[in-house]
Amino acid sequence: MIAAGSLVAGRYEILDRVSEGGMATVFRARRLADGQTVALKVLREQFGSDVEFIARFEREARAVSELSHPHMVRVYDSGADGDVHFIAMEYVEGENLKDLIRRHETLPPARALEIAAQVAEALEYAHAHGIVHRDIKPQNILLTREGRVKVTDFGIARAMSQATITHTGTVLGSVQYLSPEQARGAPVGPSTDIYSLGVVLYEMVTGTLPFEGDSPIATALAHVNQPPPPPRSRAPALPVRVEGIILFALAKSPARRYRSPGEMRGDLLGETDLWSVVSPHTFMEQPAAPPMQVAPPAPRRSLPASYVALAVAVILLGGAWGGWRAFSSYLSVPEVEVPSFVGRPLPVAQQLAESSGLTLTVRERVYNTTVPAEAVISQDQPPGKGVKRGRVISIVVSLGPEMVPVPDVQRRSLIEARLLIEQRRLTVGELREQFDEEVRGGFVIAQDPQPGARVERGRPINLVVSKGPQRVEMPPLVGRALTDARRILQELGITLSEVRTSVTTELGPGIVIEQSPRPGARIRPTDRVTVVVSMRPGEGGTPPPTPVVTAQPQPADSPDEKVTRVQLIVPEGDPDQEVRIVVIDEQGLRTVFERRLSPGARVDETLRTRGYTIIQVYVQNRLIQEIRP
Secondary structure (H helix, E strand, C coil): CCCCCCEECCCEEEEEEEEECCCEEEEEEEECCCCCEEEEEEECHHHHCCHHHHHHHHHHHHHHHCCCCCCECCEEEEEEECCEEEEEEECCCEEEHHHHHHHHCCCCHHHHHHHHHHHHHHHHHHHHCCCCCCCCCHHHEEEECCCCEEECCCCHHHHCCCCCCCCCHHHHHCHHHCCHHHHHCCCCCHHHHHHHHHHHHHHHHHCCCCCCCCCHHHHHHHHHHCCCCCHHHHCCCCCHHHHHHHHHHCCCCHHHCCCCHHHHHHHHCCCCCHHHHCCHHHCCCCCCCCCCCCCCCCCCCCCCHHHHHHHHHHHHHHHHHHHHHHHHHHHCCCEEECCCCCCCEHHHHHHHHHHCCCEEEEEEEECCCCCCCCEEEEECCCCCCEEECCCEEEEEEECCCCEEECCCCCCCEHHHHHHHHHHCCCEEEEEEEECCCCCCCCEEEEEECCCCCEEECCCEEEEEEECCCCCEECCCCCCCEHHHHHHHHHHCCCCCCEEEEEECCCCCCCEEEEEECCCCCEECCCCCCEEEEEECCCCCCCCCCCCCEEEEEECCCCCCEEEEEEEEECCCCCCCEEEEEEEEECCEEEEEEEEEECCCCEEEEEEEEECCCEEEEEECCEEEEEECC
């Protein structure tokens, strides 16, 4: 089963499902080679088991992958992963034309002509390269967020050309846009796409389809046998020119349609008026009936004219009576009031509809952040409206909020992390910076929520970004008293590692005369710092005590926590010395270590603190070292 996070052919990571059709399921996926988002169309199982179909399918996909046009969805790749057969295509942010028509019911003629012209341009290019689409319908016409057309599924229908309208649900799903020659099983060519584009244009400007039967077979036969209702009968304000273009494209005979999509595009753009010079009978033509061998009629006696008139009168009266009975029967169906289904769970809505004498049908299921899963989002008949008992009410049902997996962006650059997060249709939330000894500056240290968690689409992901290892500038210490030097280093969070002495007559005792590292050097707080202090000759005094405290930061479990390893060697002096370590942080002031130890004893404590922290080390109640991790 393919789900978010799955890998296909080791090259594509599934992000989420986009749509489902009769032939395939479309997923949004990430191409691992370069991180690009693609649309991955995965064939349904019934096609994957047909070896002959798969061979045609892959051959057509390879042919279409060589085409490139601004109004065509690019095909990047195709192949198989076990029983999973797929095509990797350009991912288009936007919606398909069918959704646009459902939302607006009809489109302004100018916009409809513009869309049809862009489709015709793509068809002209494909036909010039020997590719006939064969399945032009609004679902295969994508619209970018800027409103530009992208036609998808070129060549795929050709792979299905041996299927008939009784074989698969795929062809059945497109029967409203089927050309007469396709319905008859006759050979198809470029004019097939012109007919289907005419049906699409008809639907855009009228909000209806020219042929809709009680079954797919009935609809297909209507394409073969019935003239299309004039578009202006359904949209009286429609310009005559637009109606003429539509009817020219919908001619039953391919020879009587536009000769190419380029010709049709010229009329759509108003550059030509080919529709106006076509014989009017083309628009309303009936298919020619095949010649039949009819036997000569046997001679028979003529009936008197009065008998014929009487028979005609009886037939007319009977028909009128039957029609009146049917009409009266319709009028006698009681009306019921449409309940409000919106917000109700689907089983409750179905029970409510049944109790009202109505039938519910689920038109589609969509993601929704405000309506719970399996509850009704909208209905096509408003609450309170009176309708005939038995009426079918279409509803849209919620899938709940769309949940997506959180990507792992730790140890990735901030730019790459943003890309991965936005590809999953999530957002970057709070950004905090923190020094880190292991992670380079500009790379992510931690994230919240954690990788792999499933969260609602659009959820912000908070990041902690490394500022790199902490570096401070080594201050100038030469010429300062040792006590001042200690204080300056402590304020910067630096531990003085070693103090050596040098005999001199030029300076008083306890003055820093050398330092390492040099002033201005960028160092880490844990780097070794050494100073040399002056000592008068012949004084025989002991040098100032060497500091014995070191502090090193350690890895922490969370961004708010600090872990510091403090090590201490008890200096020479009293045989029994009190050693105390005090911590000041978000939790307040507390003593974390307190013992009496002998000189030379070692203390090794790992301290866990939160937020801004000060660590103080006391020996015999005298502050020896202050650390600010």
